[in-house]
Amino acid sequence: MASIVDGNGGSRLVVTELGHVKELARQLEVHLGGSSPDLCKHLASQISSITERSISLLITTSTLDGPRKRSAATASPLSDASDAPFVKATKRRTTMDKKRHEVRVSSAGDHPADDGHSWRKYGQKEILGAKHPRGYYRCRHRHSQGCAATKQVQRTDEDRTFFDVVYLGDHTCVQRAAGQAAADAQAPEYKDNDNPGTSSFVQSLSSSLTVKTEGPAVQPEQQLQGRDAPAPFCFSTPATASGCLVPERSPFSAPSTSDNWAVFPPFEVAGGDVLFGFEEVMSAIDRADGDGFLDDLDIDVSSFFV
């Protein structure tokens, strides 16, 4: 019953677009150290334009439909089984006023890769009708800083290599987690707690991205064990994010099926302070849920990529 579900259509579209952005970023990363600065430039500008388009989308959808749009027409129950976009949903705040977003991530190991925050497991439960138990985690700074953020991790039924991760609530902690320290070194002035403020949206994007690649790129296990590891974050490509958009026709969508992954070290673009932090992105998108997304989110697109 508690159907997990959709935020508004605009958010979904944007999520999909962000997937493209991510993929482009992946490519950019691959070429970054390489020999073709022009290609990098090209990629960066594509990223920029998709981003811009996403924002237009948000503008459009948020003015056209109200908060209430169901995406029934676009998302068939069947289609989301294996081809789901990496983000399943943002949900309108429930009675409990915790923000919630659900993410599908992958890992070769037993848990999803580090998402940049430090969590402590406090429970595990068998869930009715699910093949795998759900693990409950809370922010490690709960006591020291009263941070109420929580997450739930559950292996998907269909594919053992995927996990559904549900983030509940915002981090109010000032965290000095791994990837952070690195980021701090380069951008000492921003503070990272995820102040839902929004123009800091971009700047606070700090955790690095890790996307699994077919090859023997990383041993997730290794990343997991060190909490001083650079906080890679792993999630699937929206390869066949059917439903909202038609990724196939995008020149940017990589030749990917959900098998196509790549690894991101902390990702930095020319300006020096642009990084993708998935959680922050989602958090911002979550704000799109319902009304006044734009009031809330004033991103200067040009600041994304210098």
Place this chain on the structure above:
DNA sequence: CATATTTGACCGCT
């Protein structure tokens, strides 16, 4: 020994 995880009990919501 300190800290993290496991696991059954407990509790509140539907």
Place this chain on the structure above:
DNA sequence: AGCGGTCAAATATG
């Protein structure tokens, strides 16, 4: 009443 979420004692790990 049943389920999902949390607590906390027991246990594991370094």
